[in-house]
């Protein structure tokens with residue numbers, strides 16, 4: 001692939017005797033939206049942690065070009081810092097001058113439609129609002145690669161749909177490569193250019209949902225995951 005933002009080759013991760021990632025290969029292109037599905041315990045979060053630079057005790061390669069941001073399932077906001085100060089937490093390590101923090105935070109919060117909450121305390125926010133702050137915190141760094149670890153998992157169905165729309169909009173405008181870990185097949189098919197299935201420590205299937213028949217692809221992805229539709233219905 002030309003110009004990848006993440007290139008993983010032969011990545012192996014062991015916890016003691018247990019091999020969680022087993023010679024995994026994966027590429028995320030610049031501006032590409034990739035969703036990663038896999039059963040519980042298949043190693044999705046482990047892969048994200050390696051790509052985020054949080055775990056380098058691995059064999060093989062996981063190369064990322066440029067800045068990486070991560071948003072987790074829980075927003076992980078610091079309750080003793082106002083919303084806007086949470087947004088700029090990562091900027092110090094990027095060498096951004098402190099004097100620019102407030103303006104950058106305000107711009108990022110406006111993008112997630114939370115401009116008026118900049119001076120609020122995190123504990124006064126709803127779950128969906130807190131998740132949007134965590135997205136603003138990821139985007140304010142203008143990442144080349146955005147890692148999303150089930151960031152919509154804890155949201156109610158309606159909020160989830162509106163945050164989906166927001167993420168797609170932000171992705172189109174900012175164009176980072178995205179790697180989204182999710183358990184939700186429909187979410188993956190709706191959002192991603194490419195849907196990958198992780199099993200046995202490797203990527204075992206890949207699909208391109210754009211323009212494809214959703215129901216047919218859904219069946220195939222569920223089969224890749226070893227699930228029959230009867231079990232889901």
Ligand SMILES: Nc1ncnc2c1ncn2[C@@H]1O[C@H](COP(=O)(O)OP(=O)(O)OP(=O)(O)O)[C@@H](O)[C@H]1O
Pocket residue numbers: 015020038039040041042043044045046047
């Ligand atoms: N620090 C650790 N020490 C030991 N084992 C670990 C550690 N972190 C993860 N594991 C194990 O590695 C395996 C993969 O975990 P991981 O969290 O990557 O899975 P996952 O696919 O993200 O799961 P889920 O969908 O349930 O979140 C699991 O069996 C887990 O118990």
